[in-house]
Amino acid sequence: LIGRGVVDCKGQIAALLGAVELVDAPCQIAFVVDEERTALGSREVQVEAEGVIVLEPTELRPVIAHAGAIELEVTVYGRAAHGSAPHCGENAVLKAMRVIEEIGQLPFLAQTHPLFPPAPWVTLGKIEGGFDTMVVPNRCTFQMDVRVLPGVSIRTACEQLFALVAQHGAELTILDVSEPSEVDAQHPVVRALVAAHEAITGERPTPCGYYSFTDATHYLQRGFPAVVYGAGSLGVAHSDHEWVALEELEIAARxxxxxxxxWP
Known part of the structure; x- marks a missing residue:
């Protein structure tokens, strides 16, 4: 299947609806809203459960840990001057580039976790500065997403970010924060999912970590053990060529x- 949303998350929903047609056993299904923004649905939905399976593209691997995230905006200030005399001013765009590079070298980003392979932990999503080639920019603003591994304190990460930005006389605004999270690999809901995958495919899956936020984080914070599972790859979600294999959706459904x- 090819199309926007087929892997994140319409295909997963179709697989779940197909699954409930195959069995008579009871279960609860909750479709919640706004996972991409405030995730208000998983914060507020009224449910009682012994375990939760959240549907996301995980390449058919059980996800038992989530990286947290800090979405931030930084405004860097320079000093305007004539474009032919840049030495008379201070280029805020160049200054912002140095701040961006130094953020990627902060100590909390050097930490590791056994469920997460090494990866870039910082995404520069937006940058704006300057308005004419003949004016040295006196202001530059950028927005970033910074991932935080389980075991790293969000407070520690924010303290390091604020300290760095202050050194450059810039301003930092935290736009959104999600805490890292992790569920015990031996919890019954994880073991049930691992056993089910092995029964259907003949292969025992290896639990892994997930770079992105999912609703599982909120369920875990509310005391519901949660694991994430689904067909397809997160890497193609939100892209111009989003797709998922029908074969994987069938496996997920089963x-x-x-x-x-x-279920026990």
Missing amino acids: VFAHVIAH
Whole structure:
């Protein structure tokens, strides 16, 4: 299947609806809103459960840990001057580039976690500065997403960010924060999902970490053990060529059905 939303998350929903058609055992299904922004749905939905499976593209691997995230905006100030005399001013765009590079070298970003392979932990999503080639920019603003591994304190990360930005006389605004999270690999909901995948595919899956926020983080914070599972790759979500293999969706549907039918 090819199209916007087929892997994140319409295909996963179709697999779940197919799963409940295969079994008579009871289960609860909650469709919640706004996961991409405030995730208000998973914060507020009224549910009682022994375990939660959140649907996301995980390449059919159980996700038991989530990186947290800090979305931020930094405004860097320079000094305007004539474009032919840049030495008479201070270029805020160049200054911002140095701040961006130094953020990527902060100590909390050097930490590791066994469930997360090494990866870039900082995404520069937007940058604006200057208005004419003949004016040295006196202001530059950029927005970033900074990932935080389980075991790293969000407070520590923010303290390091604020300290660095202050050294450059810039301003930092935190736009959004999500805490890193992790569920015990031996919890019944994780074990049930692993057993179901093995029963359907003949291969035992290896639990992994997830770079992105999902609703599982809120369920974990609310005391519901949660694991994430689904067909396809997160890397193609939100892209111009989003896709998911029908074969993987069929496997996901059968795995979900197995969990429902054999829940302790």
